[in-house]
Amino acid sequence: MRTREQVLKDLQTRFKDDIVDLLDKSPKRVYMEIKPEAIVRIGSYIFKDLEARFNIASGVDARSHIEILYHFSLEYINLLISLRVKLDREKPSIDSLANSFKAVNWVEREMSELLGIEFKGHPEMKRLLLPEEWPEGVYPLRADYEEWDKNAIRDRGV
Amino acid sequence: MKLPKVRELVEAIKALVVGPYTSKFPFEPHVPYKSFRGQPKYDSDKCVGCLACEQVCPAEAIGHEDITDSGEPKRVLYHYTDTCIYCGTCEEACIADNEGIKLSNDWELAFFDRKTESFETIEKELQLCEICGDVIACKDHLQWITERIGELTFSSPTLYYSRLKELGVVDENIVSALRDSGRSDRFKILCARCRRETTLTTQ
Amino acid sequence: MAKSVIPIGPWHPLQEEPEFFTLTVDGETVEDIDVSVGYNHRGIEKLSEMKSFDQATFVIERICGICSTSHPFAYTMAVEDVIPVEVPDRAKYIRTIVAETERIHSHLLWLGLAGHFLGYNTIYHWVWKLREEILDVLEMLTGNRQNYAMFKPGGVRRDVNTDNVPLILKKIDGIIPTVNRLKKAILDDPVLHARLKGIGILTKEEAIDYSALGPTARASGVAKDVRKDAPYGAYDKVDWDMIVTENGDVWDKAVIRILETYESIKIVKTCIAELPGGEIDLNIKDIPPGEGIGAHEAPRGETFHYVRSDGTNRPARHKVRAPTFMNLPTYKATVIGETISDASIILAAIDPCYCCTERMAVRDMEGKRLFGGPDLVKLSQEKTAQLKREMGVQ
Numbered sequence: 001m002r003t004r005e006q007v008l009k010d011l012q013t014r015f016k017d018d019i020v021d022l023l024d025k026s027p028k029r030v031y032m033e034i035k036p037e038a039i040v041r042i043g044s045y046i047f048k049d050l051e052a053r054f055n056i057a058s059g060v061d062a063r064s065h066i067e068i069l070y071h072f073s074l075e076y077i078n079l080l081i082s083l084r085v086k087l088d089r090e091k092p093s094i095d096s097l098a099n100s101f102k103a104v105n106w107v108e109r110e111m112s113e114l115l116g117i118e119f120k121g122h123p124e125m126k127r128l129l130l131p132e133e134w135p136e137g138v139y140p141l142r143a144d145y146e147e148w149d150k151n152a153i154r155d156r157g158v
Numbered sequence: 159m160k161l162p163k164v165r166e167l168v169e170a171i172k173a174l175v176v177g178p179y180t181s182k183f184p185f186e187p188h189v190p191y192k193s194f195r196g197q198p199k200y201d202s203d204k205c206v207g208c209l210a211c212e213q214v215c216p217a218e219a220i221g222h223e224d225i226t227d228s229g230e231p232k233r234v235l236y237h238y239t240d241t242c243i244y245c246g247t248c249e250e251a252c253i254a255d256n257e258g259i260k261l262s263n264d265w266e267l268a269f270f271d272r273k274t275e276s277f278e279t280i281e282k283e284l285q286l287c288e289i290c291g292d293v294i295a296c297k298d299h300l301q302w303i304t305e306r307i308g309e310l311t312f313s314s315p316t317l318y319y320s321r322l323k324e325l326g327v328v329d330e331n332i333v334s335a336l337r338d339s340g341r342s343d344r345f346k347i348l349c350a351r352c353r354r355e356t357t358l359t360t361q
Numbered sequence: 362m363a364k365s366v367i368p369i370g371p372w373h374p375l376q377e378e379p380e381f382f383t384l385t386v387d388g389e390t391v392e393d394i395d396v397s398v399g400y401n402h403r404g405i406e407k408l409s410e411m412k413s414f415d416q417a418t419f420v421i422e423r424i425c426g427i428c429s430t431s432h433p434f435a436y437t438m439a440v441e442d443v444i445p446v447e448v449p450d451r452a453k454y455i456r457t458i459v460a461e462t463e464r465i466h467s468h469l470l471w472l473g474l475a476g477h478f479l480g481y482n483t484i485y486h487w488v489w490k491l492r493e494e495i496l497d498v499l500e501m502l503t504g505n506r507q508n509y510a511m512f513k514p515g516g517v518r519r520d521v522n523t524d525n526v527p528l529i530l531k532k533i534d535g536i537i538p539t540v541n542r543l544k545k546a547i548l549d550d551p552v553l554h555a556r557l558k559g560i561g562i563l564t565k566e567e568a569i570d571y572s573a574l575g576p577t578a579r580a581s582g583v584a585k586d587v588r589k590d591a592p593y594g595a596y597d598k599v600d601w602d603m604i605v606t607e608n609g610d611v612w613d614k615a616v617i618r619i620l621e622t623y624e625s626i627k628i629v630k631t632c633i634a635e636l637p638g639g640e641i642d643l644n645i646k647d648i649p650p651g652e653g654i655g656a657h658e659a660p661r662g663e664t665f666h667y668v669r670s671d672g673t674n675r676p677a678r679h680k681v682r683a684p685t686f687m688n689l690p691t692y693k694a695t696v697i698g699e700t701i702s703d704a705s706i707i708l709a710a711i712d713p714c715y716c717c718t719e720r721m722a723v724r725d726m727e728g729k730r731l732f733g734g735p736d737l738v739k740l741s742q743e744k745t746a747q748l749k750r751e752m753g754v755q
Contacts, residue, residue, distance in 0.1 A: 026445060028591065029654065053585065054572045055656075056687075058667050058680035069667070071654065075590035080654060103572035106690060129402045140407060156241060158272050165542055169487065179490050191497075193522065195504035216416035245419055245510040250518070 004077045007050065015042055031069075033084040036094050039070075042083060044100040046072050052081070054103040059111040061142050066092045066115060070104075093118035114141045190263055195244045197264040198237060200280040205258035207233050207282035207296030211248035217241050220248065224284060224293050231284040233296055236277045239267055254302065285320060287349035289356075294349050297324070316347050389700045394692055409679040414440055414514055414648060417676060422508050424681065427470060430463045431659030432681065433512035435666040438593060438655030440514040443648055443670050450595075451639045452516035457595040458632045459502060459511055460657070461625040466495040467660035468618045468625075471712050472543070475615065478705050479556060480742035484543070491539055494532045501525045516642035526633060533626060540626075544619050552749050557612040561695040561707035564609060571691045574684045575662025576617045577711045581609035587658040599631045611710040618712075648674070659684055661712050685713045702744040705737045 002010075008030065012019060018038035023031040034042055046052050055071040070083040087094060096119035098105045108119045109128040116139040119125065130140075138148060173179075181188065190196070212220040212235075219241040223234045237259075244261065252258040269275035282296040294300075297320065304311045304321040311317045322328045343356040385393040405424060409417040421432045434456060441448065469492045476484030496506045502521060503509035511517050547553060563573065568581040578585060584605045588596040604620045606613040650672040656665050662684025669678040688711045696707050 029442070031652070053569075055663075055665050056667075056680070056682040058678070060669060060678045071665070071667070073590075075585055078591050080591075082654070101572075102570050102690065103687065106686065128398060140404065145407075156238065158276070165546055166483075169539070169542065179493070191501050191525075193501060193504045193519075193525075195510070214416070216412060216419040243419060243508075244505070246504075246518070247415075247419075 031082045036085045043097050057107045059115045096122040195261050204254045206299040206302045210251045214251040217243045233282045238277045240276045288346040289352045292349045413674045428659045430460045431664045435655040435657040435664045437512045437514045439653040439666040439668040442653030443651045449640045450637045452641045454595045455517050461628045464625045464660045468622045480745040515645040562610045567694045579605045580613035582607045587663045614710045702740040705741045
């Protein structure tokens with residue numbers, strides 16, 4: 001059973017070329033920024049070797065770039081590690097983690113249709129939440145999204 | 159397998175003896191618990207017309223309309239029953255000791271015609287600027303301010319004139335006499351822009 | 362036999378409801394299952410970016426009707442994690458009381474619906490009658506049976522009225538004898554043993570690979586519960602046990618939910634007895650820029666919220682993850698290989714939102730549609746009746 005300091009030191013020495021920044025916010029929260037090329041290596045190491053549980057991945061449109069945060073929880077030391085990757089806003093793309101463990105399959109489908117991120121190598125990329133009539137190339141969670149449905153009711157409707 | 163049947167029989171006999179669990183609504187009225195959050199209702203004496211409830215409402219269920227062109231200037235507040243989510247944020251935000259709008263126990267709120275019956279209204283008197291005619295605030299709101307700042311009321315002619323007029327202490331003869339002797343605009347009830355102009359210029 | 366799938370629906374003149382699950386069968390055995398979600402997608406994450414932090418709590422409450430506490434609880438903890446700050450003790454106890462009372466009513470609801478799917482309609486009505494007492498308790502505490510409007514970043518919005526406490530305790534004590542009777546009736550029934558044991562097994566490796574949560578994972582031996590691993594609220598000040606079993610079938614999931622109801626009753630009574638005095642709200646005015654994460658153990662698993670703030674009074678990004686999102690893909694591991702008369706109870710065992718479970722269709726290998734959702738429920742009820750006849754019961 002490792003301690004918190006051992007886990008963090010292990011990650012920092014093993015992946016020292018890929019980690020850009022480490023923010024130790026509080027005893028329970030650590031935010032680690034890594035390079036996008038290393039996500040499969042670091043993600044599967046944390047899931048399999050450190051025996052973490054995958055929580056969810058959240059995509060954020062940060063106006064100048066697009067970020068993805070992958071949240072893993074290590075319950076035995078009460079720590080939540082969030083891996084942050086920064087992607088280019090014009091054509092965001094990253095390797096898919098869905099071939100390493102199955103928990104991340106649906107989240108990547110959701111992020112690709114709501115934010116327009118491309119996940120290379122995903123086993124079954126198709127629509128998850130949006131209906132069939134939704135036009136291609138319109139990503140609702142982006143900051144520059146505009147209403148395209150002229151028949152939508154936006155007031156009380158009386 | 160007789161033993162389980164005895165257990166279930168106890169429950170069945172109890173249900174037979176006590177009777178059905180449901181009540182005979184609508185033949186008997188249903189009164190909810192005292193803390194039930196029902197329809198919000200305005201209180202015309204306590205509400206000051208400040209529009210704090212409209213700003214905090216999460217569902218945008220409160221609106222207002224200022225009527226200034228015909229007759230007495232007044233502000234009409236609307237509360238839309240079909241948009242309200244009965245959360246109680248308006249009651250918490252009310253500045254008149256949380257009594258201007260209160261959640262009652264009323265829950266039978268169905269109506270037929272959405273255009274005419276889906277809202278409740280209340281009217282408050284408005285105070286207009288004596289030079290430009292803009293809306294300043296409701297008269298009760300100005301009273302509320304003067305009651306709370308005590309003697310600092312006398313720093314602004316808008317505040318102390320409206321207070322003295324409510325108390326009935328202002329003598330209209332003196333006011334009209336003062337009106338003709340230069341810089342008399344300083345002694346009127348004014349909106350913020352006109353007050354700036356009369357203080358800084360000599361128009 | 363070549364498999365050809367003819368797309369039918371979701372809006373088809375012969376169907377009642379939109380298509381949701383598609384089971385491909387060969388004879389009586391399920392070969393493949395495909396899940397399509399998204400019929401209830403309301404765009405809540407985008408909506409919370411347009412409301413202030415306080416107003417967004419009301420939108421978040423209305424994500425789910427059954428677990429109407431879990432989402433605001435996780436959201437307010439996420440906002441408090443941005444600063445970070447601790448709420449007063451009295452607010453922690455009140456939040457725990459509301460959350461645990463809701464867990465009791467949600468597990469009782471599941472029990473009733475599982476009874477309906479198996480053909481025990483009497484259990485369905487009795488358990489829902491019992492549930493009315495719990496809903497009365499919630500109405501006395503918060504003002505409404507659902508959508509409690511109690512949570513706010515920094516504390517709670519309303520205090521517990523001490524006049525109501527004796528009646529609340531009387532109602533909670535009043536349901537214990539009936540829950541005891543139900544527990545013994547369910548655990549002793551041989552037809553239920555035959556029906557539910559060994560069905561829909563989720564192994565421990567699969568539960569970890571899919572990152573399953575809540576009773577679904579605890580039934581497979583994965584001993585994880587947010588209330589024990591990362592304590593919040595009053596959970597570390599009250600004595601209670603985590604229920605874990607080994608087999609991973611539907612029987613274990615039912616047993617876990619019944620036993621968790623007892624633990625919740627214990628927590629509620631202890632919290633009411635030990636309620637501390639003090640403030641209930643911190644009156645937070647400004648949220649500084651930063652990120653925060655909040656997690657709460659809902660009746661179905663762990664709810665996870667992530668909030669990012671940029672210093673204004675609105676969230677810049679709010680990510681919501683309900684527990685069923687991680688549990689639904691486990692259908693691929695549990696349903697394949699089982700018979701179609703067991704399909705409805707296996708799909709109900711992870712306790713998803715029930716409007717989803719009814720949208721099922723079964724196609725045979727040539728793509729012809731054989732059964733709809735209500736037909737599958739009827740098949741399941743008929744299997745129970747046949748088992749009862751074979752075992753000589755009733």
